[in-house]
Amino acid sequence: MNSTITYHTGQRDAVLDCFSRNSGKQLTAGDIAADLLTRGSRIGNATIYRTLDYLEKEGRIRKFIDENGRQACWQLTVGSEGCSDHYHLKCHKCGTVVHLECELAAQLDEHIQAEHHFVIDRAATIFYGLCEACQAAAVSREEAK
Amino acid sequence: MNSTITYHTGQRDAVLDCFSRNSGKQLTAGDIAADLLTRGSRIGNATIYRTLDYLEKEGRIRKFIDENGRQACWQLTVGSEGCSDHYHLKCHKCGTVVHLECELAAQLDEHIQAEHHFVIDRAATIFYGLCEACQAAAVSREEAK
DNA sequence: TTGCGTGCAAAGGTTTTGCATGGCA
């Protein structure tokens, strides 16, 4: 893969910095614009989208689709493989993404390939559900009724 | 569940019929409009969206988000549980969706809940990859080079 | 006749594109 880095610009740093300060979270284009505004730098939205595209092609970040399907959001990649070697669990409620390093999941992968003749694209597959914190919150909300 | 069926209209039949003739596929609102056009019936797009919402609430179809995240697509539900009891495999290339009835997948489910403290929403989770037919096609295309 | 369903057009939000300008190397 050919990383065609050309120029090093302040806007690119600013976007990456924004991800660093919000590590573990996935941000929409709007989130990033808002975050940068509070820090005094105003970046055109076209630039934000182009920068995100660029960083995604570089493998620095990964793109997800928000549940409502109306917005894209991005997140820093994890690990040397750039998140292509494990599955992701995404919480419906809070949006947190967990990187699933799991032996059984790898087995399922092989099983589906061998028995169901379907080659899975791990990087593209996301498990949706509820994370631990949001389960607890849901329970206490039930009790409050 | 309270099925508030009120009127029985030709447009509703037409949309459902469209799903029947494309069983196993996921259709976007645009797909449906185009398909109906070729059959001579023209339906306003607002009606299509409202009909899809209605059918979804009835549990007849399920809504998914297309990989690119720009479009919603819908598919006939399968089984008495309405597709909530199994995973789905979707082919990146041809778009076909396979309903995965698999013991190992169910085990993974329990494992993730027990060990990773994450409750998976099977109905919302889709495995992406390549189906058998498209794998074969990819191979023969390689050989043709 | 009643009120739900429909079609059209306009509005809504996110993302992309065109073009002139600015800035990095």
Added chain:
DNA sequence: TGCCATGCAAAACCTTTGCACGCAA
């Protein structure tokens, strides 16, 4: 200096909403 990157505004795109009319029961 030569390109690439940026910003602005307009366009494109999918989806939702408002409103008047038509049609099922």
